[in-house]
Amino acid sequence: MLSKEIRKHFPILDQEINGHPLVYLDSAATSQKPQQVIEVLNDYYRFDNANVHRGVHTLGNRATDHYEGAREKVRKFIHAKSTQEIIFMRGTTTALNMVAQSYGRANVGEGDEIVITHMEHHSNIIPWQQLAKEKGAVLKYIDLEDDGTLSLEKVRETITDRTKIVSIMYVSNVLGTMNPIKEITEIAHAHGAVMVVDGAQAAPHLKLDVQDLDCDFLAFSGHKMCGPTGIGVLYGKKELLNKMEPVEFGGEMIDFVGLYESTWKELPWKFEGGTPIIAGAIGLGAAIDFLEEIGLDQIERHEHELAAIAMDKMSTIDGLEIYGPKDPGARAGIVTFNLDNVHPHDVATVLDMNGIAVRAGHHCAQPLMKRLECSATARASFYVYNTEEDVDRLVEGLRIAKEYFE
Template identity: 80%
Template structure:
């Protein structure tokens, strides 16, 4: 990876507690390059206007940028049409839309919804609520000991009563990369649809929704060097066309009468109110940045970082690492615990050395229960991290271990 990449991210050029910042929390949110920041600044300085409504110059410029971003997303994930690209607040909103619209219309009492133990809460709670509302059965695919899933267990969980299968592409805790293409094939054999939570995949892997043959795919801009508050739901056109909106108001309507209304065509019927215009502009700039670097290079770099981190961290006595031991089966996420030290304490000591890691349940409490822990610490790597960041992390962990050994 180009060593100059760090310089593209101005936030990284600072000290925290007197030490140069090492940012290892990109799975929560990524940092933003200058090009994305400048794209947002330029939009607000020169093009700020509402879209689709006015005929003046600023309105036309804003509309061109907003719809241009949709085209860029379509190409980025290789969707068939811009009509299959819906702009929303993020992955959470996208999954909720599918659950509330497609789910309510197609799931009946006794039907099954299948997910895994490694899901983020945003890919659990919407299905829990749908199952309660419709009298459906929520089922979980069993995990292997290393935190992966086997297709044998997938086939055991999915039946002819299954209506929806929803699965994370890359686990935000274990880093596990799931075989979503193969799972989608099994789901379709039983007449079910496949929803993919791509929040941790889109920033790091080349995505081809047609090759995956998933029915829905969701991801968020802020995890892929874009701004917060913008996300994408991809859905196969025939499915989106049959779905009803769940949010109503301006922008998404065709005709409004006193007692009835009709909706715009795809994708605008799902984008009620003033849309996330600046967010879409920033997302387009983020896609440009990632494609200039190359998703293949990013994926290769992260596998290298994960392998190196696990190798060096495994030499620390009393440190447990969770998830696949084979770096080829995981993204750039290493989740760990120091024995007898709470992960919040580990993260606090690391922060005193300028090292930012995540600590807690990572919005994955069922997975914490499966791991038989209450919380973990997590280091997540991205394109702007390098080997010196790993060395700083390992040094910080050794210091934390020594500190708590002296305390206790």
Template identity: 80%
Template sequence: MMNREIKSYFPILDQEVNGHPLVYLDSAATSQKPVQVIEALTRYYEFDNANVHRGVHTLGNRATDMYEGAREKVRKFINADTTEEVIFLRGTTTALNLVAQSYGRANVEEGDEIVITYMEHHSNVIPWQQLAKERGAVLKYIDLNPDGTISLEQVRAAVTDRTKIVSMMYVSNVLGTMNPIKEVTQIAHEHGAVMVVDGAQAAPHLKIDVQNLDCDFFAFSGHKMCGPTGIGVLYGKKDLLNNMEPIEFGGEMIDFVGLYDSTWKELPWKFEGGTPIIAGAVGLGAAIDFLNEIGLHEIEQHEHKMAAYAMNAMNEIEGLQIYGPTDPQKRAGIVTFNLNDVHPHDLATVLDMSGIAVRAGHHCAQPLMKWLQCTATARASFYVYNDESDIDRLVEGLRSTKEYFSDVF
């Protein structure tokens, strides 16, 4: 279960910041890495570093086995049908751009609709904006309820027979909202649209089953789930991926290159041009082993518990506003808030003076900030290494910050 033993696996947390023990509450931006992942990366670089697929020497074969072994770990982690459906990329942003530029350009025409929500991260907004402009399509937004959730009635009102793509985050990186992806996918399919899921905030915290969700594409990043930066995954249904063209060309992804024409490798390698992110994949595989050992169900329940504890304590602070669902069971381990007239950047700076790391800003979600009628917020996000003592420190820091700015002004 979640306890101090798990925290001990994360060496970065055993330090002081500005003379105080570090409390890291910014895992929605990037998670910390356990020793198991750090050691896996070190072992690869010390003993197995070589390029994959091309060589016949021992190191090359070992590196290839580790790289493709990581792909199999991802397949099991999200319950994909085959490793052909698991593409290694730089991260969620790259994955969503691949879908927009490859599938979108080939299938979206003038007057067609692309449907997203107001809560999306910029990487699930801008690719669709660009595609809509290029193809003359209509970009539509699903309305939100006052608590930052969506209803299936709102989805049905937005999705029509002209809709070709529905793209939605599984979990909001600002509100913590957990969206009903399976049901939204069913509505999209009823109208002949494909369902694209931004799973960046879901894969680290929830048990993912892409076959049960029936989504057509699912994207996530390693660095938010105890893995290295610079590695991510695009899952896509095999039939769709087979009919898509690569958007990055060069070595690794080719079958035959002639003077004036070339052919591509089969899945998944046709989308992995150039030397792949070998060490990143190895580290991601180690992160998946670590999360599986803890248990994704246990992680989800722990974060609900952390969110409930934080919201109960923070609601006692006069002048503090929390955004998103009020029911902790309907949100992930994210609490986004503002405190009176204190700017979130000032708030985060003062908290940092006490060794407490939170995120401040628009969180790459400016359309949502507009919907919330604010320019920025502060955000505390929890993960496997956080416990109630971290939240106690946060609440103490918020009370001190409130007193500090009351004295100043």
């Protein structure tokens, strides 16, 4: 398990909430930021604040070097072939919408199929709903197994030669399920479909290799992986991105503008209209440095161990139901649960009174809640800075909640 020394990099954790030391178990919503990232953001605004690409002065050149240097860090982080395949965007939601609006509108027609699953985040449902309505396409769902996993047999049954797009999350933000993306990509490609991967919950925790996965698009956010809010990445295969049209126009993405016709810059800048998210990208680059110094393998192992400990200890509480795969090795560091006859918001409130931060609600996954036959759940999500003592505090808080409401 990772050293407790890692916690010292996160100044926000050194505080009390309602008279108790903070236990932060909501990293699936957003992770905390290490001092290194905070300092890099501070340094950019103090010393290098300027717009990128356009100027010839020293500050502009320094800002451009840092910004494009962050793009190279992202390329290495996900093992993309070229920085031309790395598009900076506001986050996973923006990236998925861009794929739907640009690639989807140009390649999906009436009667074509778009395939997703019941476990998807709303950001990976609504763009495809809207595209299907606009184009007269068919939106199809791969049903889940009772343990919250995907069966490759059902994947094969659902994807057909009419399927144009398959879009699936790598890791479920509710169930913690780690989906077999590489195998699903092979099935999609065998039918001529493109594979879109929602990597929001995967990038902070797993080693990603887009060339090995062979996915066509991958989207993820910086704020879930120790980076700033408001920055994310869309990876796309160069041959696909070159054929796609931008959906935002102006500023940085322009090559030549006439009165009635304009042309766009080459990749990746043709998709980065306006002043880009300069500080966010630089901060994301620093977050990648931090995570790689620890090691993604170690991070994944640490979270599996914490999830296993949490599931084991939480299972001793009568009336507590845990959702998702029973095998901790088949899930990320996410444990979603309900306590009998207690609304998850009430559970979360009692935990907060004891200094423990968890998420409660439908987690932007209402179709999954319906599939689980509940309206909401509570969720504890672990990251590099969590310890076994945090798990013990959680279990103690749940026992307090159970006793209080009984």
